[in-house]
Amino acid sequence: MAKVCQYFFAPQSPYAYLGHERFVRLAKQYGVQVEIKPCDLGKIFGVSGGLPLAKRPPQRQAYRLIELKRWSEFLQLPLNLQPKxxxxxxxxxxxxxxxxxxxxxxxAALAVTGAIMRAVWAEERNVGDADTLAAIATECGHDGKALVKSSETASVQAEYERHTDEAIAANVFGAPWYVVEGEGFWGQDRLDFVERAFAR
Known part of the structure; x- marks a missing residue:
């Protein structure tokens, strides 16, 4: 029976972007079934003590930019430090x-996720805009307009809220967050440990 990894993230997170493709490769390499769970990081921060970027102290904001630059160069992934x-x-x-x-x-959802993350961090595109999202989905081989329309339904909203509630119940407080056999791993810099959990 294949291992399962719950993958909690916010699609606008730079660290989720930096880890996404590597995580997908590892899951495929080890035959791990991914449960993809995009969730509301603002709501999670509200109950876990996290702060949105604009409310963080200046020294934390400055160090964040240094770390993003380091990781972008190390992973050889393009990243605009302050995207439009x-x-x-x-x-x-x-x-x-x-x-x-x-x-x-x-x-398909993992591929769309990667495309959305690249749109924010490498392509200067506005993923808060419905037309942009439709274009991204179309580029991934889907009927983008139909997918955007279905994303606005009550059933999708309910699923989004459920993912967020599950994240809170699993003590998630940041993104990306991976759960393997009940063990949580926070951040793309923990993917070496995630790989060890996959290999166990």
Whole structure:
């Protein structure tokens, strides 16, 4: 029986972007089934003591930029440190990912997720905009307009809220967050440990 990894993230998170492709490769390499769970990081911060970027002290904001630059160079992933469309609300993109999973399965949703993350951090695109999201989904081989429409339904909203509640119940307080056999791992810099858990 395949191992399962719950993958909690906010699509606008730079660290989720930095870890996404590597995580997907590892899951495929070890035959791990991914449960993709985009969630509302603002709501999670509200109950876990986290602060949105604008409310963090200046020294934390400055160090964040240093770390993002380091990781971008180390992983050889393009990343605009201060993208044109950021901060950006994550809800519309998260719900598009959920709609993609419901309509086309987890692999399709993971591909759409990667495309959305690249759009924010490497392509200067506004993922808070419905037309941009439709274009991204279309580029991934789907009917983008139909997917955006389905992302706005009550059933997708309910799924988004459920993911967020599950994240809070699992003591998630940041993104990305991976749960393997009940063990949580916070951050793309923990993927070496995630890989060890996959290999166990």
């Amino acid at each position: 469309f950021f901060p950006v609300p994550g809800d519309p993109a998260a719900k598009l990912i959920i709609a993609a999973r419901l309509a086309h399965g987890t692999d």
